Amino acid sequence: MPKMKTKASAKKRFKLTASGKIKREKAYKSHILTKKSRKTKRNLRQSTLVHKSDESRVKTMLAIG
Numbered sequence: 001m002p003k004m005k006t007k008a009s010a011k012k013r014f015k016l017t018a019s020g021k022i023k024r025e026k027a028y029k030s031h032i033l034t035k036k037s038r039k040t041k042r043n044l045r046q047s048t049l050v051h052k053s054d055e056s057r058v059k060t061m062l063a064i065g
Contacts, residue, residue, distance in 0.1 A: 003063070010061035014050065022050040022058050 015023045028036075029044040036044075050058050059065065 006063045007061040010058065014058055014062060016062075016064075017049075022055060022062075023047050024050050 013024060017023055025047050026044045029041070033041060
């Protein structure tokens with residue numbers, strides 16, 4: 001059986017941390033920013049971790065164990 005290919009879209013969106021967790025950027029920061037408060041836009045800049053319940057799906061897309 002051949003190796004599983006990595007999904008190119010997932011490769012661009014997720015990074016692995018040293019401890020093996022999956023890092024992602026927050027959504028809703030691309031357009032229609034005028035109605036969002038300064039605080040909201042500032043908080044959207046930070047990256048966050050993928051939720052534990054979604055980790056297995058993302059790992060499958062990234063072809064990780």
